[in-house]
Amino acid sequence: MCKNKLYKGLIIYENDKGSRFGTRYYTAVNPKKIGKNGKALHVHASSLRLIKKIADCYDMLRKYGRAGCYKRAIRNRAMKLEGYYILSK
DSSP: OEEEEEETTEEEEEESSOOTTOOOEEEEEEEEEEOTTSSEEEEEESSHHHHHHHHHHHHHHHHHSOOTTSOHHHHHHHHHHHTOOOOOO
């Protein structure tokens, strides 16, 4: 079963099924932005706490243009929700 809720402009899904490992995972979807493939921009995380950090960072990036208090991995995922893909070396 898939549960969803709205958090800071993003839709957060709790996915019980669908993982090839049979574990629970979370997805944050930006309903306002559509990617090149026609799907809404989204990111996945293993815990609700981590997905809320990504959503908080996305909110700070949207409001203030920067979010220096978060780690790089979280900032990269938040940027992905805005449509910017950051490739690491």
